[in-house]
Amino acid sequence: MTTAPIRPPLVRRSDRFIAGVCSGLAAHLGWPVRNVRVGMALATLAGGAGIVFYAWLWIMVPTADESARRQARRPTSPIAPAVSQAPVQAAVRSDVRGWAPGRVPAAGPGMPTSVMPGAGTYPPGPEDPAYAAPGDFAGTTAAAARPPWFQFREMRYGKEILLGAGLLLVAGILIAQILGVDVPLGTLIPAAAVLGGASIAWIQLDETRRAGLVDKTKADQAGGWARLAAGLALVVAGVLVMVSGSGSWEQTWLALLASVAVLGGVVLVLLPWALKFWRDLEAERAGRIRETERAEIAAHLHDSVLQTLALIQRRASNEHDVVxxxxxxxxxxxxxxxxxxxxxxxxxxxxxxxxxxxxEDLLGNAVEVVSVGDTAVTEGHEALIQASREAMLNASRHGGGTVSVYLEVSGGRAEIFIKDRGPGFELQHVPEDRLGVRESIIGRMNRHGGTATITSTTDGTEVRLGYPAAAQAEKPSQSTEGKA
Amino acid sequence: MNTTQGAATGPVRPATPVRVVIVDDHAIFRSGLKADLDPSIHVVGEAATVEQAIAVIARERPEVVLLDVHLPGGLGGGGREVIAGSASLLSSTRFLALSVSDAAEDVVAVIRAGARGYVTKTISGKEITDAVYRVAGGDAVFSPRLAGFVLDAFGTAPADIADDELDRLSARELEVMRLIARGYSYKEVAKELFISIKTVETHVSAVLRKLQLSSRHELTKWAAERRLL
Incomplete structure (x- = not known):
């Protein structure tokens, strides 16, 4: 964290007291976590600003997991370049977030001022104050020039700009009121509450749709419901305040009761339809998933099994090929x-x-492999594999029937048995110039510290290959026997 | 368990034909298997689902049931469910599992339910006939692959004295299993180990018993983890 020239993205981290906001912020700014926490606490004393700031970050900043998911889902954002401040910074940030660097446009003239004018040609580096290494307090100036919320806002796009504008509006209204301008707060606050609640609920709806009903986890759903409830509560509260402004509380309660009753009636009537609609939706979704799976299976079968069946029909006269x-x-x-x-x-x-x-493909005879235990392949195992290949080739060629292969790995030692049911042979009768058995199997195994044994009877031949565990692979031994 | 006299070539065939029921949901496979079996084997019934199989087996009381591991119907348990549903007949009716799946989970499950052996569906007519006689005689039929499963599940180290007898294979049983996994026939195993075929059959039956009765939870876990074999 001391030399990295690029700020880590602002995310809520898992090493948390409450919501991971302070530690995330600290990591982003490169400050010690304790300072951030103390600062937050001090700001809280200043009229609760710390709490508000904390809550805001809590709501707006994704957790590390969410951030990763979101980036996976939306590799590029069309909004992002429009709100980026300076090309260099955007480029750096785009690297962090995994965008294609080529997508970053130049900053428009109407954009907020950049710390480094003309930074478009300036190579990003640690010497740039804007990139002062986190933890290095040469970056204080940069931090002062660009308060954290500013950076924060430019990283998170349209939604945040709207929210910021709203907050500025609120601040403006408050200042105006302090300066003595008569602001109809009684109307504005409920209206704002209704608007805010509605937008929270709508954002929720939008996100559900965006997720495409694909990877909805339980946690996501819980959060979604909470947000929906919060939005509804805000709207209801706003409406109530607006309505109650014109009458007494008793009337309001009566009206509320009546509304709830009407709403209840409507829900009762509409519920069956809603349920049916929901079930239809679910059924359709399941059907779509099944259809996708079926299409995938059909594609695979077409590419493999159907082609093979066609080939088999054309070669039906040749039993060997068919098998x-x-x-x-x-x-x-x-x-x-x-x-x-x-x-x-x-x-x-x-x-x-x-x-x-x-x-099997080469010679057409079945080769049945049974394996017990397993190990990672080391360099020495290559010889074992090549030798067993040679043995399988011989067994298939001369045995003429099914070849049984048994691999056992136990305590790092690998043993392979290759057995056929051919007429058998005697090693000393194999001509000197035939290198298959002598060189490719026995010689190869011995050179690499393994063992090779060949037992051949009239009932068949079995080749046994052994390769010791990696630690003791230095003592070669040879033993060949030929039973009549 | 077995009344054979240790004959040199495969299992001894009794004087009366062996009565067999074939349970498989593919009609083509059933008719192919029927044609492949030796004429001395009488197919007295066929079934395509779990329910049909239980009914046919209860009615015909065959000596051997050739049982596909995967079957439609019932509660979805396939061959395992057929054996469970015919539990009262297990003393007189033997089950030989047939499978294309080769998945350890399926094979071990059907063996543990009570099947006396397991062979793949690509087996030749002569081999399946031998297997039917062997199972009818009360012995177990182990393919190389099943022997491999057993070695993998029980481990390749011989039993310690401290171990539960059911949880490990003896040194001799391990030798027999290894040879079967290497593709040896019972006869060849007997020759290699200088013992009689009868003794080989006894060892294999003992292994089958351990496979069926061992309460090692690792066995089930092992089978579940090992998906392709």
Missing amino acids: RLARAQERELRGWLFADPEKDAGQLSDRIKAVAAEV
């Missing part, structure tokens, strides 16, 4: 249906399965 196509398709479909996205990719079992699939 090979079917197995390849089965593998692909299984992977798509059941693959666990959270599982680490590139584990040893995945590699062995991939090699088995390759051999």
Whole structure:
């Protein structure tokens, strides 16, 4: 936090006393949290200004989570460039918020004054007072020239400008009143309350719609309801005050009672429709989600299974091809249906399965892999994988039937067994120039500190490959046996 | 448990034909399987849903039920539910699970419900016939994949004496499971370990019992976590 030239965005942080406003503000300004808190407390003594400021920030500043979500949802904002002060600052900020830097326009002439006139060509850097490193009190001047609320406002767009204008209006009215101008407060305050309440409720509605009913979490909903209730309460209170201004309280209460009764009646009548509407909406939404899923599945099946089925029909006379196509398709479909996205990719079992699939595709005989335990692939394992590939190729080529592969990883030691049911062979009868078994399997394993054993009988051949846990991979040993 | 005399080639076939019910929701697969089975196996009934299966099994009282793991109907429990619904017949009727899913969760669930074995649907006609005879004889049928599941679930270290007997495999059972996982037939396992086929069958049945009765909560957790196998 001491050298970063870019201010962190103003967000409410999780290390909080009340709402995380002070710590967020401190992080944004680069001040010690304690100073901010003390300042806030002092300001509270000045006619409650601190409380108001705090509450305002609380309402307007998103939490870190919300901010991240919002940015994910709206990568660019058309309003943002219009309210940015200076291009450089906007550019820097845009980097922070993940906008494309090229989207930042030059500041318009009517924009609020910039601290650095002509900053458009000025390279942003720590020497720029506007970017004084947080925590470095050379930035005091910048902070003084640009009070936090100013920065805050320019970061959060149209809504905040409106609110600021409203507050300025209120301040103006108050000042006017203090100066002796007769302001009809009795009418203005309720009207303002109604307006404010309505806009709070409408903003809520707008946001619900914007969220697209997609990722509505419970917390969001709770906050939404609270805001809606607050808006309603404000409106009702405003209307009440306005109405009661013209009559006595008894009359107002009677009127209120009557209104509530009428409202209740209307709700009672409309409720079934509203419920039906809601259910229809839900059903339609569910239907849309199902439709999307179905389309995705259909697309996948079309690209994979249907193509394969077409191929199988054309090759129906060739049993070998049909089996090979079917197995390849089965593998692909299984992977798509059941693959666990959270599982680490590139584990040893995945590699062995991939090699088995390759051999299966190449030679057409099924290669069944059973694996127990797993480990991350190290450099030494590459030799094991290559050797087992060679063994699978041999088993498939000479065994002529299903090849069984068993991988067991236990305590870091990996063992692979490759078994076929071919006629078998004797190692000493393999010609010297045939390098498959001797070099690619036994030699390779020994060079990398592993072991290779080949057992061949008339019932089939089994190749056993062993690779020790990474720590003790230095003692090569060789043992080959050939049973008749 | 078994009345075979340790014959050299696969399970011994009794004099009378084995009566079998096939439970699978795909008619094509049922007819294909029927055609693949040895003529000495009599298919006395077929069923496509959980309810049909329970009714047919109760009526026919077959020796072996070839049971698909995934079935429509009932409460959605599939093959597991069929076994639960036929619990009173478990002493005379044996269940052999068939599956395309290969998901550990499904397979372990149906075995723990009481199935005597599990084979994949790509199995050949001869192999499925052998499996039916083996199950009819009271033995367990373990495919390499099921052996792999067992090794993964119980761990590859032999039992300590302190452990609950049901929670670990003995050294010998581990050896047998490893060989089956490596693709060995029972006969080859017997030859490799210098024991009789009968002894191999006894070990496999013991493993099946442990798989069914072990209260290890890890077993269920393991199966649930391991989605693709």
